[in-house]
Amino acid sequence: MNWAFISYQRDDLRLVEPIVARLREAGVGVWLDRDDLQAGDNWRQAIKRAIREGGAFVPMFSPRYNSRRSTYMNVELREAIEQARQMHVDRRWMVPVMLETCELPDMRIDSSTDLTDLHYVDFTADWNAAMASLIKALRSILEDDREPGATLPGADIPIWDDPDVRRIYRVIDRQPFPNFHVFNDSPHQLQLVRDFVLADQNAGSDGPPAAFVDACLAGIRAVESLAAVADPGWLKFFTFMTDANNHFLWDLYRPALEVGAIASWTVETIEKHGWGPDGNSTAMGQRHSNALGLAAAAGQVPPGTGDRARQAAAEGYFQRFQQS
Numbered sequence: 086m087n088w089a090f091i092s093y094q095r096d097d098l099r100l101v102e103p104i105v106a107r108l109r110e111a112g113v114g115v116w117l118d119r120d121d122l123q124a125g126d127n128w129r130q131a132i133k134r135a136i137r138e139g140g141a142f143v144p145m146f147s148p149r150y151n152s153r154r155s156t157y158m159n160v161e162l163r164e165a166i167e168q169a170r171q172m173h174v175d176r177r178w179m180v181p182v183m184l185e186t187c188e189l190p191d192m193r194i195d196s197s198t199d200l201t202d203l204h205y206v207d208f209t210a211d212w213n214a215a216m217a218s219l220i221k222a223l224r225s226i227l228e229d230d231r232e233p234g235a236t237l238p239g240a241d242i243p244i245w246d247d248p249d250v251r252r253i254y255r256v257i258d259r260q261p262f263p264n265f266h267v268f269n270d271s272p273h274q275l276q277l278v279r280d281f282v283l284a285d286q287n288a289g290s291d292g293p294p295a296a297f298v299d300a301c302l303a304g305i306r307a308v309e310s311l312a313a314v315a316d317p318g319w320l321k322f323f324t325f326m327t328d329a330n331n332h333f334l335w336d337l338y339r340p341a342l343e344v345g346a347i348a349s350w351t352v353e354t355i356e357k358h359g360w361g362p363d364g365n366s367t368a369m370g371q372r373h374s375n376a377l378g379l380a381a382a383a384g385q386v387p388p389g390t391g392d393r394a395r396q397a398a399a400e401g402y403f404q405r406f407q408q409s
Contacts, residue, residue, distance in 0.1 A: 089227065091145065166192060297338075351373075
């Protein structure tokens with residue numbers, strides 16, 4: 086299943102909670118005993134099942150772990166190592182985290198690998214950089230572990246589940262891709278699409294802040310310019326992608342001014358076209374809720390109009406990220 090099991094020393098809960106909260110904000114499915122054990126559960130069996138069925142295992146280490154002669158975290162580690170031994174040698178599954186400077190335990194995973202051989206995420210120096218690295222790693226691992234059509238707990242409903250968007254997609258090697266060729270007869274429209282694709286590729290999943298802003302603004306330009314002529318599937322696609330890139334921008338860099346403006350545009354656009362709110366039952370309805378949450382996190386309560394984002398899209402930049 087697509088969640089990351091969080092294993093930690095109970096004394097470190099104050100350090101673990103902000104990390105878990107940020108992972109959930111980023112749409113990463115997380116299993117944490119404090120939140121996911123239910124009254125009446127056989128907690129030992131529930132924890133073992135969550136480790137075995139999880140898409141990733143994230144042990145978090147600190148000096149408190151090193152100082153303990155006995156801790157249930159060791160039981161979780163042994164269960165995880167046993168699970169890892171049954172996996173393909175190339176599969177990524179265990180992602181160690183160093184909360185504070187300490188020694189990682191010298192535990193043997195298989196005949197050629199110790200726990201200390203795995204690259205760990207280091208929160209002892211730059212917390213935000215470590216957070217971005219952990220989000221990127223877990224997104225990659227959990228996406229690789231997904232069954233076709235599966236949805237991560239608390240994460241995005243696939244945009245191609247929308248019937249309008251399905252019309253603009255074609256399937257290549259069992260994967261859906263937008264059919265940009267429909268714009269070949271309109272050079273202006275095709276240029277808008279190419280601008281978006283290039284900006285989205287430049288942003289990737291860990292580009293600089295200006296790259297994510299460029300990708301968001303390219304998506305806004307596409308929606309605003311194509312609103313009267315394009316299939317609704319294209320408008321939903323570009324709106325969806327704009328919101329997704331805005332979430333990356335917030336997760337990695339937290340520029341409230343820009344994120345708030347883009348989130349306000351997303352909320353306004355989805356409501357204007359009647360795509361949401363709908364109780365999160367569709368991809369666009371979920372994006373409406375996500376954008377509302379982003380606007381609130383960025384201090385836009387209630388969300389403003391989309392005018393500032395439209396102006397930035399027309400000019401090509403927000404002033405803060407203008408290139409010299």
